[in-house]
Every structure is written in structure tokens, then in C-alpha cells.
Amino acid sequence: GQNIDQPTEMTATEGAIVQINCTYQTSGFNGLFWYQQHAGEAPTFLSYNVLDGLEEKGRFSSFLSRSKGYSYLLLKELQMKDSASYLCAVREDQQLVFGAGTILRVKS
Amino acid sequence: DAGITQSPRHKVTETGTPVTLRCHQTENHRYMYWYRQDPGHGLRLIHYSYGVKDTDKGEVSDGYSVSRSKTEDFLLTLESATSSQTSVYFCATTADGTEAFFGQGTRLTVV
Numbered sequence: 001g002q003n004i005d006q007p008t009e010m011t012a013t014e015g016a017i018v019q020i021n022c023t024y025q026t027s028g029f030n031g032l033f034w035y036q037q038h039a040g041e042a043p044t045f046l047s048y049n050v051l052d053g054l055e056e057k058g059r060f061s062s063f064l065s066r067s068k069g070y071s072y073l074l075l076k077e078l079q080m081k082d083s084a085s086y087l088c089a090v091r092e093d094q095q096l097v098f099g100a101g102t103i104l105r106v107k108s
Numbered sequence: 109d110a111g112i113t114q115s116p117r118h119k120v121t122e123t124g125t126p127v128t129l130r131c132h133q134t135e136n137h138r139y140m141y142w143y144r145q146d147p148g149h150g151l152r153l154i155h156y157s158y159g160v161k162d163t164d165k166g167e168v169s170d171g172y173s174v175s176r177s178k179t180e181d182f183l184l185t186l187e188s189a190t191s192s193q194t195s196v197y198f199c200a201t202t203a204d205g206t207e208a209f210f211g212q213g214t215r216l217t218v219v
Contacts, residue, residue, distance in 0.1 A: 031205070031206070033207075042211065043198070045209070048206055048207060087150060094205070095166065096139075096200070096205075098153075099150055100148065
């Protein structure tokens with residue numbers, strides 16, 4: 001089975017940097033994903049890590065350590081529009097399983 | 109965006125009635141998933157498919173069944189709807205297990 005943990009809520013200031021952590025326990029690991037979901041909308045893909053290390057994409061970066069069962073999503077130069085839920089998901093064999101998500105509030 | 113359409117987008121139904129939700133994709137993706145999303149629980153996997161007529165159960169499959177007779181369609185059936193199945197249902201697809209694309213969601217209310 002899978003166990004994916006991430007903080008329930010975080011608050012950060014516009015222009016700052018925030019790191020959202022995700023820990024997981026799973027077998028048959030085939031990759032870790034981060035999704036963004038605005039209220040009332042469908043999730044949208046942010047990043048995918050299958051090997052250890054950092055993947056950078058614009059203001060967003062994602063890190064994976066498979067040996068530690070740990071990932072984080074780093075958001076730089078925060079903007080008000082970044083206020084959303086951030087979902088960590090693990091692909092285990094052919095299943096794609098999500099954590100409960102982290103609500104990020106960006107304040108001015 | 110991938111061509112993923114869920115229907116209906118909203119539905120109100122009575123307890124005990126059967127309900128079928130449809131997910132239609134035009135991307136020829138192999139994998140398809142059904143999730144439900146409830147406050148405090150995030151997205152929970154109901155059933156998934158890895159090919160035509162190849163399906164398997166997810167974390168919260170009780171009370172739900174699925175069928176995939178064509179690559180493009182993945183149907184989710186609530187055999188006898190209960191109030192606990194009131195939720196927002198999302199379909200997702202992926203070609204190769206990397207980036208998954210989501211439909212717009214179906215808001216189901218069971219009264």
C-alpha cells in the first residue's frame with residue numbers, strides 16, 4: 001500500500017520562497033508527481049521526478065530522494081495566483097496515488 | 109490540454125438509484141483513472157484501467173464498478189448510490205505513466 005504525507009496548510013508572503021514537503025512509503029515506486037489545484041478546478045501537472053535530484057522548471061523546482069522516501073516542491077518569487085492546493089502523488093506499479101494535498105495561502 | 113471530457117458535469121440523484129459517469133478521451137492514452145475528491149481526503153483512487161477490458165481496484169472501490177470496452181471511454185457506475193458517495197469525481201488519463209491529464213470533474217449529489 002501507499003502512505004503519502006504532506007502538511008495540511010502553509011502560508012507565505014508574496015515574493016518569498018516556500019518549500020512544500022512530501023514523504024511517502026510505497027513499494028514498486030515508478031515516479032513522484034506534483035500537481036497544482038485551484039479551488040473548483042481540476043488538478044494541473046507541475047513536475048515529475050523518477051530519479052534522485054532536482055528538476056527545475058521556471059519558478060518551480062521539485063526534488064526527490066528515493067532512499068529517504070522524500071520529495072519537496074520549491075516555489076520561488078511567490079505570486080498571489082500561486083494560492084492553491086499542491087498535491088503530491090506517487091506512481092506505484094500502475095496506480096497513481098495522491099496525498100491529501102497542501103493548501104498554500106500567499107499573502108501580500 | 110488533453111481532450112478529456114467528463115459527463116455529466118453535475119448530477120443530483122436519489123439514494124438507491126444506479127448512476128453512471130462517463131470519461132471520454134481523444135488522446136489514445138493507455139491508462140485511465142477514476143478518483144473522488146472530498147474535503148480533507150484529497151484525491152482517492154476508485155478504479156483504474158491499463159488497457160481495454162483491463163481494470164483494477166483502487167483504495168476506495170466498494171460500491172463502484174467500471175468498464176472499459178474502448179480505449180477512449182472509461183465508465184464509472186455507482187450500483188446503488190448512497191449519500192456517502194456525494195463527492196466530486198475526477199477522471200485522469202496518461203499515455204505512459206508520466207504526466208496525467210484530468211477532466212473537469214463531475215459534481216454528484218446523492219439525496
